[in-house]
Amino acid sequence: MLRLAQVSKTFYKGTINEKQALKDLDLHLEPGDFVTIIGSNGAGKSTLFHAIGGSFLVDTGAIVLDGKNITAMPEYKRSFDIGRLMQDPMKGTAPSMTVEENLALAHTRKAKKSLFAINKRDTEVFREMLSRLELGLEERMKTKVKNLSGGQRQAVTLLMCTIASPKLLLLDEHTAALDPATAVKIMDITREVVAESNITTMMITHDIRSALSVGNRTIMMDEGEVILDIRGEERENMSVEKLLSYYSAKKHKQLADDRILLA
């Protein structure tokens, strides 16, 4: 489904600030994989997402999505196949448009139509989708998105991403800016939406416990490389403590993450 082969990215090459953020990174995702990604500060997690999403072109290596080489493809073209949800609930939606209009926008993009229109049937479909979130948003379809809470906005953005039926969904700490109770709710919704749509998904998180329980596979990054890739029984038998000891034994230092969540 997604294959990265020998992908490297260096920022500020040839200057005193040179930083190799991705080092000959190899990664292969099967269709339907839900991979959680953890790692120390500056490990290259967001850079990996930017490389896949096309925020910049990588220096070397290849990125292949569903059999198509997208290494040189511009970001806007990749966005038809790659849904992205960021930490900031203000991103990903059009704030001055209503909930319904935002969903319709995503729907129109999927159909690759230029005409933006909402018919009665669309409204009913959107209402049904919203009611399944159990956030009361089905009663607020005419509300401008800027008037929603952060959690409600993230839920709407998540729906917008999945309406477009992307081949790949990238979640970059999408619950990190929410209060703990809302973060749990959005994580539950994420699990449901991803399971229902079976979209291949990657999720960066600082919550190690949920990294080990959400999805079917966990990778740990450090200094631009994948240093651990676990699934199945190995993952089931992994605990937060074991993971941290694995890191210390391999890197001869403690995992440094200023936002790490252990409980």
Ligand SMILES: Nc1ncnc2c1ncn2[C@@H]1O[C@H](COP(=O)(O)OP(=O)(O)OP(=O)(O)O)[C@@H](O)[C@H]1O
């Ligand atoms: N646009 C950029 N320009 C220059 N350096 C960058 C840029 N983006 C990332 N870097 C550097 O690349 C390295 C990897 O950064 P990245 O944001 O991918 O790490 P991360 O694993 O997401 O970290 P964190 O968990 O702290 O957000 C860091 O040293 C960072 O400073």
